[in-house]
Structure formats: C-alpha cells, structure tokens
Amino acid sequence: MRADDQDHEPGLEISRSRLSFLGPEFLTWLYFHLDMQGGSAQLSIADTQSGKGLTSAEIIVGNRVTIKHLALKEMCVTVASPMLDDSGEVLQAVQSGGLIYVLALQAHVEDRKYDFTLNANDGALSQVKIHEAFSEEQDEYVEGEKEGAVKLSEEETFFLRIAAIEELEAIVDGIYEQFLQARLAPAYAYETLNSLRNHVIAGLQAKLPTVNKQSSSPDMQVSQGYE
Amino acid sequence: MSAMRGSFTFLQFKVEGDIPPNWLAKFEPAICLRRFVPLRTMGDDNESFGFVSPSAPFNDEEELAAAHFVFSDKIFLAYREDTLKVPQAMLKDKVAAKIKEQEQKTGQYVSSKTKSLIHAAVVAELRAKILPKSNVVEFIYDVEAGKLRFFGRSKTVIERFVALFQQTFELRLVHMGFEERAVSADLSSSAQNSLKMLNHKDIFARKERLEIN
Numbered sequence: 001m002r003a004d005d006q007d008h009e010p011g012l013e014i015s016r017s018r019l020s021f022l023g024p025e026f027l028t029w030l031y032f033h034l035d036m037q038g039g040s041a042q043l044s045i046a047d048t049q050s051g052k053g054l055t056s057a058e059i060i061v062g063n064r065v066t067i068k069h070l071a072l073k074e075m076c077v078t079v080a081s082p083m084l085d086d087s088g089e090v091l092q093a094v095q096s097g098g099l100i101y102v103l104a105l106q107a108h109v110e111d112r113k114y115d116f117t118l119n120a121n122d123g124a125l126s127q128v129k130i131h132e133a134f135s136e137e138q139d140e141y142v143e144g145e146k147e148g149a150v151k152l153s154e155e156e157t158f159f160l161r162i163a164a165i166e167e168l169e170a171i172v173d174g175i176y177e178q179f180l181q182a183r184l185a186p187a188y189a190y191e192t193l194n195s196l197r198n199h200v201i202a203g204l205q206a207k208l209p210t211v212n213k214q215s216s217s218p219d220m221q222v223s224q225g226y227e
Numbered sequence: 228m229s230a231m232r233g234s235f236t237f238l239q240f241k242v243e244g245d246i247p248p249n250w251l252a253k254f255e256p257a258i259c260l261r262r263f264v265p266l267r268t269m270g271d272d273n274e275s276f277g278f279v280s281p282s283a284p285f286n287d288e289e290e291l292a293a294a295h296f297v298f299s300d301k302i303f304l305a306y307r308e309d310t311l312k313v314p315q316a317m318l319k320d321k322v323a324a325k326i327k328e329q330e331q332k333t334g335q336y337v338s339s340k341t342k343s344l345i346h347a348a349v350v351a352e353l354r355a356k357i358l359p360k361s362n363v364v365e366f367i368y369d370v371e372a373g374k375l376r377f378f379g380r381s382k383t384v385i386e387r388f389v390a391l392f393q394q395t396f397e398l399r400l401v402h403m404g405f406e407e408r409a410v411s412a413d414l415s416s417s418a419q420n421s422l423k424m425l426n427h428k429d430i431f432a433r434k435e436r437l438e439i440n
Contacts, residue, residue, distance in 0.1 A: 016404075020406060022425075023406070070427060125236065128234055129234045154231075180409055184422060
C-alpha cells in the first residue's frame with residue numbers, strides 16, 4: 001500500500017442521519033433515569049472552573065417536557081408542571097410510543113445553578129439561565145456588594161460567562177456519555193428497556209386506577225391493546 | 228438575545244481544519260474584510276450580511292479590530308444580516324398613481340421605458356423610507372479547543388453563517404447534534420461496531436398497550 005493510500009473499509013462510515021433517533025432516545029432515557037432516582041441524580045464532571053480534577057453536579061428534572069412520535073411528528077404532547085413526575089400524561093404519552101424531544105432540566109454545581117432545556121432534534125441548549133453573582137439579576141455587580149459595588153468589565157463578564165457555559169456543556173457531555181455507554185451495551189435491549197417499561201407501567205397503574213389490571217405485577221406481560 | 232446577558236440559546240459546532248500558529252494575524256484581516264456593510268438606499272441589494280461587534284452591532288461606524296473581539300484564545304463576534312423588502316402592494320399602487328399623474332400631465336400614454344423609470348424612482352423613494360429588517364446572532368469561536376457556539380437556531384441564518392465562516396476562516400464547521408457527538412465520541416472498538424449497527428428501539432411496541440377502561 002502506498003503511503004498516501006487510505007484504508008477505507010466498506011461500511012466503515014457511520015451515517016449521521018440514520019442515528020437521528022439518538023436525541024429523542026437520550027432525552028427519554030434521561031427523564032426516566034432521573035425519575036427512577038426520585039427526580040435527580042449526581043454526576044461527576046471535569047472541574048472547568050479550576051481546570052483540575054473532578055467536581056460533582058446534581059441534575060434535576062425541570063418543569064417542561066415535549067413528547068412526539070418518531071414517525072408522526074405532528075402528534076405532540078407538551079406537559080408543563082412544577083411536579084412533572086406526578087403527572088400521568090408523560091407516562092401515557094411514552095406508553096403510546098412517544099419519545100421526549102424537549103426536556104427542561106436544572107443543574108447544581110457547588111453554589112452555581114443552571115436552568116436549561118435540551119432539544120433532541122438539534123442538540124441545542126435553549127432557555128439557558130445562569131444563576132450566579134455575575135448574572136443579569138445582579139446587574140453585573142458583585143453579589144452582596146450593592147453599595148459602592150464594582151461593575152464587572154466586559155472582559156470579566158465574558159470569561160465568567162464562558163466558564164459557566166463550559167461547565168454546563170461538561171454536564172451535558174457527562175450525561176450523554178453515560179447514556180451512550182448504556183445504549184451501546186448489549187444489555188440495553190433487555191435490561192434497560194424492561195426496567196423503563198416496568199417503571200412506566202407501575203407509574204400508570206399507580207396514577208390511573210382504571211388501568212386494566214389483568215396482572216397485579218408490573219413484570220407480567222401486558223394485555224393486548226388495539227392495533 | 229445576547230450571550231452575555233439574561234437567558235440564551237446556543238448550538239455547538241466542531242471546527243475542523245488546520246489552525247495556523249499565528250492565527251490572529253490571519254483571521255483579523257479576513258474578519259475585517261467581511262465586516263457587515265449596511266444596505267444603501269440608492270442601491271439594488273436587498274440583503275447584506277457580515278460580522279459586527281457584539282457590543283455595538285448597529286454602530287456601523289465602529290471599526291472592527293482584534294482588541295474588540297479577541298479574548299485570550301477566543302473570538303467573540305456577532306453575525307448580522309439585514310434584508311430590505313419593499314412592500315409590493317404599496318409599490319404597485321404608487322407606481323400606478325405616478326403613471327396616471329404623468330399621463331394626465333402629458334395627455335399621452337406613458338411608454339414602457341418611462342414606466343421603468345417611474346418604477347425605479349418609486350422603489351428608491353420607498354427604500355429611503357423603509358428600515359431594513361436586522362438579525363444579529365452572536366457566536367464564540369474557541370480557537371484552541373476547535374469549538375464554536377452559535378447563539379441562534381434559525382436554519383436559514385445558520386446556513387448563511389456557516390458559509391460566511393468557512394469562507395472567512397477557511398475552516399469547516401460541523402454541527403454537533405447528538406448523532407455527531409455519538410460518532411465523534413471516544414468509544415471502544417466494540418462500542419463503535421455497535422453504533423454502526425444501531426437501530427431505534429421502541430420502549431413500547433404498538434401491540435403492547437394497556438387497556439384503559
């Protein structure tokens with residue numbers, strides 16, 4: 001083989017468009033991953049503030065979720081509630097075959113708090129709100145020093161803001177890495193999906209008493225639906 | 228929506244290509260060359276786009292210099308596009324009125340050449356009165372990390388921005404959606420093989436539905 005020859009194995013290239021389901025699968029997995037742990041989870045991320053070591057982040061389910069069907073995008077359910085986990089609508093929509101396309105979240109790292117929304121279609125972080133001393137709420141003044149306060153320069157604001165954005169990206173990257181590891185594991189199709197299914201069924205049976213309880217145990221096969 | 232104030236939305240891109248060691252010396256003149264130029268009232272262009280300072284995106288007099296947009300190894304700029312659209316119904320009415328006025332003055336039908344001149348004059352008159360529609364989107368290009376954050380989601384704006392960026396910096400932008408992140412992730416060879424053959428898995432197949440009475 002010549003030095004400038006490139007070794008192209010057939011089928012080596014991965015089609016990005018074929019993987020477009022990864023975004024909605026990720027957000028659906030994330031919602032239930034948090035829900036099954038009481039609505040929040042801890043995550044170790046690279047400490048982008050100090051640039052060394054790891055720090056712990058807490059991720060919490062937010063107050064809004066949008067569910068669509070992979071094939072029928074016109075079918076759309078948006079649930080906005082401060083107690084999303086108490087709502088049976090999310091479970092019903094997922095049980096009907098829906099996946100989560102928009103998920104509001106909160107993240108806490110030390111004394112820093114972020115509100116943000118993840119979007120499955122384009123991976124965008126939207127409605128990002130950074131709650132910290134240099135945020136707009138303090139009007140660019142250092143917290144707790146309103147009188148005779150020192151206004152941050154444009155450069156200082158930029159570096160503080162970019163550090164916060166990098167930290168938020170590290171959080172999202174960390175969770176996505178966890179999802180990928182779970183998704184690509186052979187156990188996903190059986191263990192993970194079964195666990196999700198059982199959680200949804202148990203949640204529906206608890207919230208909707210009129211659900212046909214042909215089996216008392218959520219682990220039993222469900223009854224035939226209409227098709 | 229500003230990246231430096233309040234809430235914001237952004238997309239992530241990976242920047243591919245070779246960065247020269249003296250990148251500022253190469254990038255600064257290229258950026259200044261593609262600085263936003265406002266639309267001219269008497270011109271024919273209906274749109275203009277280019278780079279502006281994020282701190283004063285509508286100050287057309289301000290010069291773009293590295294001191295304004297380089298922060299350590301990051302470039303913080305805004306992309307601005309202006310479009311000027313003359314309302315067609317208004318244009319048609321005004322042209323018709325001018326033609327009628329001319330015909331009444333001369334007592335003769337107006338030639339097609341004169342009609343064209345009247346049309347052009349009315350367009351110029353309306354362009355002088357109408358403000359262009361402006362869209363400004365900030366972006367932060369982390370040169371050393373090879374990342375770009377674009378603080379907007381409009382597909383058409385992104386398309387034009389990507390073209391301008393690639394032309395200016397001679398680098399390629401790759402949108403980092405969840406698919407691309409999976410493909411670019413540092414995975415083991417077995418995980419990579421799984422990714423190549425990955426298909427969507429329904430949590431509930433359509434047959435598996437609980438009956439709700």
